[in-house]
Amino acid sequence: MKFNCCFSQLTILFLLLVGGGKQAMAQSKNYAFLDVKKSREERIQDLIARLTLSEKVQMMKHEFKGIPRLDIPAYDWWNEALHGVARTAEKVTVYPQAIGMAATFNTVAVRQMGDYTSTEGRALFNEDLKAGKTGKRYRGLTYWTPNINIFRDPRWGRGQETYGEDPYLTGQIGTAIVQGLEGDDPHYLKAVAAAKHYAVHSGPEHNRHSFNAEVTPYDLWDTYLPAFRQLVVKAKVHGIMCAYNRLDGMPCCGNNILLNNILRQQWGFKGYVTSDCGGINDFASGHNTHPDNTAAVSAAVLAGTDLECGNLYQLLEQGVKQGALSEKDIDVSLTRLLQIWFQLGMFDPQALVPYAKIGREVIESKSHKAHAYKMAQESIVLLKNEHSILPLDPNKIKRVALIGPNANNGHAQLANYFGTPSEIITPLSSLQKRYGKQIAIDYFAGTEIMKKIDGGPSFEEIVKKASAADVIVFVGGITADYEGEAGDAGAAGYGAFVNGDRSTMASPEVQTTLLKELRKAGKPLILVNMSGSVMSFDWESQHVDAILQAWYGGQAAGDAITDVLFGRYNPAGRMPLTTYKSDADLPDFEDYSMANRTYRYFKGEVRYPFGYGLSYTNFEYDQLNAPAMVETGTDIQVTVQVTNTGERDGDEVVQLYVVHPKEGNYKVPNSALKGFQRVFIKKGRSQKITFTLTAEDLALVNEKGELIQQTGSVKIYIGGGQPGKSVGGKREITMQGTAYRPY
Template identity: 30%
Template sequence: MKFIKVFAVLFIMTATGATAQSQDARKMNQFISGLMKKMTLDEKIGQLNLPSAGDITTGQASSAGIAQKIREGQVGGLFNIKSVEKIRDVQKIAVESSRLKIPLLFGMDVIHGYQTVFPIPLGLSSTWDMTLIERSARIAAIEASADGINWTFSPMVDVSRDPRWGRMSEGSGEDPYIGAQIAKAMVRGYQQSDLSKNNTIMACVKHFALYGAIEAGRDYNTTDMSRLRMYNEYFLPYKAAIDAGVGSVMTSFNEVHGIPASANKWLMTDVLRKQWGFDGFVVTDYTAINEMVDHGLGNLKEVSALSLKAGVDMDMVGEGFLTTLKQSLQEKKITQEQIDIACRRILEAKYKLGLFEDPFRYCDVQRSKTEILTESNRREARNIAAQSFVLLKNQNNVLPLKKSGTIALIGPLADAKENMPGTWSVAADFKQSISVQAGLQNVLGNKAKVLYAKGSNLTADSALEERATMFGKTLNRDKRPADVILKEALAVARKSDVIVAALGESAEMSGESSSRTNIEIPDVQKDLLKALLQTGKPVVLVLFTGRPLALKWEDENVPAILNVWFGGTEAGNAVADVLFGDVNPSGKLTATFPQNVGQVPLFYNHKNTGRPLAQGKWFEKFRSNYLDVSNDPLYPFGFGLSYTTFNYGDIKLDKSSFKPGEKITASISVSNTGSREGQEVVQLYIRDLVGSVTRPVKELKGFQKIHLKAGESRTVQFDITEEDLKFYNSDLNFVAEPGDFKLFIGTNSRDVKEADFRLNR
């Protein structure tokens, strides 16, 4: 009886919630339908136009070139505009001077924080901590919304296995499973459960689709793959964002099956809307419609019509929609219904954000003064940055360093606060960033002496350095001869007890349009590192990078390597926290580090060939291998050391087989066998041994981040169900096939314990 009452209450609550949602939907539809009846064709097309606001400055909104278009109802939203004052001025034009007073959307690339900048997304993913990642997005949303922004072009969830591609820094690495978990966490952080609240912002998942698989790692290049690979390896993070309720989707620059994404009806309508049920709006990337002319799909009028028919709703910057759709309608190349559907989707987004109720809800001057770059936000950023760092090597426990003696801090990234936020930190105030030098001094106080020297420029090629230090992220190139700069550094090194070498990439050496064919540490920096090692002093390499680098020589010769990515506003403090052991590093790689660029693309969840190299073998003729280097990565997916050590027991299964509707539980004992407390990411992988289509050698299916005190042990459990075993077969049906499976649990994708189980029918 009690059960029936509880069930009845739950049913009523669920029904009441569903009724409220349907009433809200009806109210929204009624409002928008009424508004659209009043709109002219030009005003409807105007809602599909998203120009950049680069020509608007404070106090000049009404006279800016774009202002007249807003008055005429030819603009649906703006991006690249920040600050409450500017946004209020522009919104005022829309709601006071345009005929129908329709408010504007205001978007920005809030990628890994707003003014409080968090680690680059590849670094964030290395925390393997969804709570921290969601928290970073939540803070970003609070700060951006406090400054007038209500829409962000994030998260970027493109799976990528090619570190030559600079935009790998913006994503979560090579694995679709962890990418999907991060996609959901980011959407939750930005949007929460109510977009109408003035401290949430609409997310935009990008780039749909397959952008991370571009050929040769060269940005904007061609992509070509089977649908089987799309569904099994690349689609999962996008779909996870859709399932989490993301409000908008951005198209990718690449083609998919020979048709650029922005004109790909199969992708934008069949997959996104019909298969996945997406009900938000689709926006192109920057001038993506115009660029289809160079792809070879026709002139601007033709490609704009193709894009609208494919299911694209908003045109970013190119104004192909604005200038050609009316004529295409007259020529019956498109329909009025297609324009109306796109317009409705944009208006629905504005309604859900509460802009029709209050166009200025994101323009609270008080919030802009009190909720941006706060001390509490900086503390969060410092903590999250420290959790993202990956300890790659620590021979003879060089780290953590003692807070005593004399420390040489050397390298072009040592005193480079402008570079600490990393790429895509468009709202950052670089003056607020903490360099490594400042961080060491903040943590040490007067306990130890820090001597600094630059040691080298970023690279010997001054033109390359200029290309790699754009957007105000200068490294103040030293014009002296390289040997003079090096001699100065060696003099500093000889006076010190230990050397901290801050080397690697500059912030803009990765990111959009920053592809590289050579993914090693730049030439003069490697020369500097070799000279520092020859002093005989212990050397710690603090590595800055936005991608996996080829570090074979460094791994063989440098005693300690700490990969710090680009840690954000508090990067320098966080680096010092880890170097001196106030924080025990716990980051794990989400992208494989190759031995050299010739192995690329290299990823853990590959498939076997018909002639696989035997385990433990380096080379065997007529097997799938190289003549000059082993197949092994330098650092495998999931890898990361700690200042303590963890021991894994054997896997225990509660049963050896199970049927659909049941589960199998795997447990393993993990012990902290060192002298420090620390965090460990326990990783679960599965292999389907026999399938109707070939299956990967391993697939990540679960992970848990645990905290253990020195000497503490804990049993970690994972439940495996039929859902964990499903994949898309050759008919693109999502199925789990009965048969034998292998289960792996360990500290990374390589170092694992194994067990076998079976799925029965």
């Protein structure tokens, strides 16, 4: 059986008669678990008491077939919502890929996207419920998102699903997604998010079912766990998906330290844990840590994996009979799963559930499509703008040569784990719609992603045609066919891609070759790159006039790109990843040490830093204020004034970094992002920005994985990017008092 990693959705235990809004037959039987006057705990225990061991075990599998004797219908936990409702046959709104959302540095917009996504998901679920057609995959309310693994290596194909390389940015964007998806009702959940893949999971893809990740306690607590802790402790996420790999020799879905000690005891997690799909099969056959599948499923449940996405948990009955675990152990996991169903309102009268009224009219609504467009705009990062070639003036441009394999490739814009919208706006369709009546547009795909087009025009013919244009716009990059999850990506026949991972950061050679030929035309040459990770841009950064990093921008990517090219939108996206200069800068892919990885620990020079992005206007920073002396264990406020000194209105992404001195016995990052705000400032205007730095923000992790605060000086930097790499200001504060240890 083939499994694809990720989400799950809950399938209908709301139990209403079709169309009428009346209570279902089960409620007419006066079961206590349907009595809303009783506490949820009482109702859950009543339901569990009515179940046989076999029925309990079946309810712990993602594809639950229902229990007819109790009139409990089927439910499939597996659903996806990475950047909009995914994998449904319905037309839905599709937002930029997750890495593009991270590039917005806009938690408000991301939370709104999560809210709109669960609104559309609820509409589909409510429709199925009323029709009595529950149990279909990709139609439930349990989403296996967000992916908050750290994008530690740009070669990882699934990194596009994450929010980049930084633990703080990942935690903040992940929090926004969770809050948007799950809603703010005090009694009911709108949907259920699940943070994945827990833990220390960042490739490679080809051996993920047998790979053993080895990390130091320092790297575990400083890099790999903070985002998970943020989502569990602060965002109160209700689901966790455990990873395929082993951590220090034990499969993550059977790892007692990860699931029981850290997740439930230290962090107080009360939700449910699901395996990644087919992950329990790996215990005996991939990791070889368990003698057989019965031992594997028993160990998984005892460690805290409540739900299996897969085909083995029926063996739990045998495990109980053999004494490997008890029926009470089964009840513990089942209680967690039922708690989720009850919080979704699946056993309550529809009139009590505020989200039950959401109807089909919300799907692809005007506001949802407008938000997809807004987020596509905000995700675009202007990496280079030689001689301010951008924005283009449509009144001075008579002819544009639009070239490249992604110039009219709507499929590329949808990335992976995607839904399908009614309309995909490509750069070509947008340019024709916006400027087709006043600007001549010569379009050539030019190449496929990795090779020349069979029977297509030669490069010489393309260059000859492009020479007549006023400007050449090349829209290239790759697609999720070449980077992504093992089994879903990794186009065969090209050495640059291995089971979805990349072996090089270089742009596809055939595209660079065509760009070199186009450069000979002597016309302004602009590169728009679509990808889920960074390209090294070795030749491109030196020879093209402007570079836009457009990611996989979703359904409205074409309009967003056109807006930036012609100045209808002032770009302010920021890089959530470091762009290294060369593949030689990267450590071995399977080395999980953070030494010389990401902006926090890399020692060399980079092409484009984390947090970097240009604008069509300029900003200045002054009046940075912070207390000179701070007691350890306390929070502080930091303020700065930002002024738009340029000629255009625009957004600025204000970033706060903490820099600890490299002294004593503690490891310290080069710098660490601890705050950011995306703000709109009109030209000539100023805005005061306030950050609250918590004691945790000012702390360090020691070699034992403990969070501490040491006395001494700490530098705080606020600017448009990293310290020393952008306009900004810094302030030094002194920490005094007793060391702070919250872990």
